[in-house]
Amino acid sequence: MSKAKKDKMIDILLLCMIILPFVFCMVLKVLTTPGSEGISITGALVYFEIPMPLMPLQITEVQVTSLAVIISIFSLCLYMTHGIAVVPNSKRQLVAEYVVEKVNHLIHDNMGSKYASFAPFVAAIMGISAFSSFSSLLGLFPPTSDMNIVAGWAILVFVIITHYKLKGGIFPYVKGFFEPVPIFAPFNIIGEIATPVSMSFRHYGNVLSGVVIATLINSALGGLSEMILGWLPGFLGDIPFLRVGIPAVLSVYFDIFSGAMQAFIFAMLTMLYVATGFPEEEYEKRQAKKKKKALSAAQ
Amino acid sequence: MIQSLDIISVNIWSILISLVNLLLLFLILKKFLFKPVTKVMNERQNQVTAIYADAEKDRQAAADMKQEYETRMAAAREEADGLVRDAVQTAQRKSDSIIADANSQAAHLKQKAEMEIELEKKQMLSDVKTEISDLAVSIAARIMEREVSQQDHADFVEQFIENVGENK
Numbered sequence: 001m002s003k004a005k006k007d008k009m010i011d012i013l014l015l016c017m018i019i020l021p022f023v024f025c026m027v028l029k030v031l032t033t034p035g036s037e038g039i040s041i042t043g044a045l046v047y048f049e050i051p052m053p054l055m056p057l058q059i060t061e062v063q064v065t066s067l068a069v070i071i072s073i074f075s076l077c078l079y080m081t082h083g084i085a086v087v088p089n090s091k092r093q094l095v096a097e098y099v100v101e102k103v104n105h106l107i108h109d110n111m112g113s114k115y116a117s118f119a120p121f122v123a124a125i126m127g128i129s130a131f132s133s134f135s136s137l138l139g140l141f142p143p144t145s146d147m148n149i150v151a152g153w154a155i156l157v158f159v160i161i162t163h164y165k166l167k168g169g170i171f172p173y174v175k176g177f178f179e180p181v182p183i184f185a186p187f188n189i190i191g192e193i194a195t196p197v198s199m200s201f202r203h204y205g206n207v208l209s210g211v212v213i214a215t216l217i218n219s220a221l222g223g224l225s226e227m228i229l230g231w232l233p234g235f236l237g238d239i240p241f242l243r244v245g246i247p248a249v250l251s252v253y254f255d256i257f258s259g260a261m262q263a264f265i266f267a268m269l270t271m272l273y274v275a276t277g278f279p280e281e282e283y284e285k286r287q288a289k290k291k292k293k294a295l296s297a298a299q
Numbered sequence: 300m301i302q303s304l305d306i307i308s309v310n311i312w313s314i315l316i317s318l319v320n321l322l323l324l325f326l327i328l329k330k331f332l333f334k335p336v337t338k339v340m341n342e343r344q345n346q347v348t349a350i351y352a353d354a355e356k357d358r359q360a361a362a363d364m365k366q367e368y369e370t371r372m373a374a375a376r377e378e379a380d381g382l383v384r385d386a387v388q389t390a391q392r393k394s395d396s397i398i399a400d401a402n403s404q405a406a407h408l409k410q411k412a413e414m415e416i417e418l419e420k421k422q423m424l425s426d427v428k429t430e431i432s433d434l435a436v437s438i439a440a441r442i443m444e445r446e447v448s449q450q451d452h453a454d455f456v457e458q459f460i461e462n463v464g465e466n467k
Binding site: 041042043045046057060063067087093100121143147148153155208 | 304307308310315316317318321322324325328329331335340342346
C-alpha cells in the first residue's frame, strides 16, 4: 500500500474516532431512555453501579459522555497533528498551530511567560468543558450539568492554586489566613474554600439552567403546538410543529454561547487564581535563602 | 428499568473520576498537541531565522559587489577621460608643430624666391649695363666718327651709367 493511501486511511480512521464516541453515546441513550409521560427534569441515567467503599460508584451517562469527550479530543489532536510538517501543507495543521498559539498567548497575557507550561492544562480545561457542554447539542446529557464533574475540575484547580501558594513556604501561607487581623481567620478559610465551590457551582449552574430551560420550553412548545394546530386532520395533529426550529435557536444561546462562555470563564479563573495566588516575593526570598545555605554548605 | 440520578447528587467517586479525566486530557494535549506543534513551530522559526541570515549575507555581498563595481566604474571613467585628454593634447601639439613647420617652410620658400628675384634683377641690370655700354659705344663712335678705343669708351660709359644711376 502506498504511503499516501495509508495516510488517507489513518485520517479517515481518526475522523471516525472523533465522531463515533458521541454516536455511541447517542445510541446508548436512545436505547436506554425510559419512555416518560410529561416533563421530568432528572439527572443522568445510571447504567450500573460498582460497589466501592464509602459509596457505590455509579456509572452514569455522564461518565460515558466524559470518556467520549476525552477520546474525541484525543483523536482530534492526533488528526490535527497527523502529517505535521515544518512547511504547513494542510489546513488542519494551521488550525492546530492557531489553537496552540492562541492558548500560549492567553497564558502569556494573563499569567506571564514563566507559566508557559500551563498552556496544555488551560487548553485541557477549555476543551473538556466546551466539548462537554456542546454534547448537549447532540441530545446527550452534558457532563458539565452534573455537579460532580465540574467539582472534580475545581478541586484539581484548587490543589494547583494551593500548591503554588505553598511555594512561598508553609508559614507565610498559614499566616496569610490571619491577615489583616486574627479574627478574620474563619472568613479567610471560608474564602479559600469558596474558590472551588464558586467555580464549580457557577459552571454547573449555568449549564444545568440551560438544560432546564430548554426542557421547559420544549414541553411548552409541544403544548402550544397541540393547542394551536391540534385541529389538523389525522396524524398531522399529533406532530408538534412548533418544536421544529425554535429550540435550535435557543440552543445557540444555552448550549453554544453559554457553554463556550463558561469554559472560557473557568479557564480564565484558573489562570488568574494561580497567577495571583503565587507569592512571588516570598518564593524568591526562599530561593535566595536556599542558595545561600547551599553555598555555605559547599564551603 | 434504568434509574436516573437526582438533579443534584454528590458522588465522591464521580468527582475523582472527573479529576482524573481532566489530568488525563491535560497529558494527552501536552503530548499529542502541544509537543509536536511547538516542535514544528520552533523548527520553522529556526529555518526562518537561517533564511533571513542567508538573505542578509547575500544582500551584504551584493552591496559589496556593487560598491566594488562602482569604484571600478569610476576608475575606468577616470582612465577614459585621461586618455581622451592625452589624445586631444597630443593632437593639439601635433597640429601646432605642423602649422609651425608649414609656416617656416613657407617663409623659407618666400625668402628663396625673393633671393632669386633679386639675383635675376641684378643679372638683368648687369645685362642691361653691358647692352647700354655697347650701345653707347657704338653711338659715340658714330658721333665722333672716329675710332675710340674700346676700352676707353667702356670705362667712360660705365662711369656715365653709374652717375645716371646715382642721379636718378
